[in-house]
Amino acid sequence: MADPMKIRASLVGESTEVKVLMAHEMESGQRKDALGQTIPAWFIQNVTITCNGRTVLSAQWGTAIAKNPFLSFKFKGGAKGDRIAVTWTDNRGDRRSDEATIA
Amino acid sequence: MTLLGLLGGAGWLKPAVVRAQAWNSVAFEAHSVADALKGLGAGEPTRSKDIVFFQTPEIAENGAVVPVGVTSNIPNTESIAILVEKNPNVLAAVFDIPPGTESVIVTRVKMAQSANIYALVRADGRYFLASKDVKVTLGGCGG
Numbered sequence: 700m701a702d703p704m705k706i707r708a709s710l711v712g713e714s715t716e717v718k719v720l721m722a723h724e725m726e727s728g729q730r731k732d733a734l735g736q737t738i739p740a741w742f743i744q745n746v747t748i749t750c751n752g753r754t755v756l757s758a759q760w761g762t763a764i765a766k767n768p769f770l771s772f773k774f775k776g777g778a779k780g781d782r783i784a785v786t787w788t789d790n791r792g793d794r795r796s797d798e799a800t801i802a
Numbered sequence: 803m804t805l806l807g808l809l810g811g812a813g814w815l816k817p818a819v820v821r822a823q824a825w826n827s828v829a830f831e832a833h834s835v836a837d838a839l840k841g842l843g844a845g846e847p848t849r850s851k852d853i854v855f856f857q858t859p860e861i862a863e864n865g866a867v868v869p870v871g872v873t874s875n876i877p878n879t880e881s882i883a884i885l886v887e888k889n890p891n892v893l894a895a896v897f898d899i900p901p902g903t904e905s906v907i908v909t910r911v912k913m914a915q916s917a918n919i920y921a922l923v924r925a926d927g928r929y930f931l932a933s934k935d936v937k938v939t940l941g942g943c944g945g
Contacts (some may be wrong), residue, residue, distance in 0.1 A: 714904060729890055729914075744823075745823040745825060747823070755900065755903050756898070756899070756900070756903055757823075757897075757900075758895055758896060758897045758898065759895065759896045761830040761891055761893050761894050762830075762891055763889050763891060763893075763911050764895055764909065764910070764911060764912070765866060765868070765910040765911055766866065766867075768909065769869075769908070769909060769910050770907075770909050771907075771908040771909075772897075772903065772904065772907050772908070773903070773904040773906060774902055775904070776902050788823065
């Protein structure tokens, strides 16, 4: 199981700013190990972010997202104490969900 | 019955292949910008000055971690995709922007070498494109 994400959600004026840092290798499938064998691609493919269950962002990712992915965006309609949930799924079928509340 | 349902029913697809969420394998496995655009259904997008890059460096010292910020000022922006021209697989990400979410995205990508970063925006079902040239001092995909 991957390490927890770091999620920060804060009200900025009328918008909620969400910043997420995920722990994932995001192996590109291009690199070779010491024996010259290709290291298989291993990367997050889908990300969904909800606020009290309402989807506020969803994404599909490829291998070109950097290791330990960072993501930041803003949405309207959030309030202090609302629950922000972030879920990712990778190409091995692993998934992880973490939550934070809007501060 | 859909084709996927038929294949799944016939046991030709492993469960891992049948995903709850969509992942556009055709677009993500494309090796050129043109093929990725085709895979995304974008055809020949219109060049737009209403797509603005920010936090994106002119010169990236480390191609393994290149910040990319994209703002779309096009009304009714529905999605923002980020493509890196000379990467082995050019499509980096597709963000779907539901109503109420601002069309502003920041993330970090890998760049194999100096190249154009493209931002593709879908708005009202039409596609718009902007690009920014980023020089890379140290590539991010090799060993």
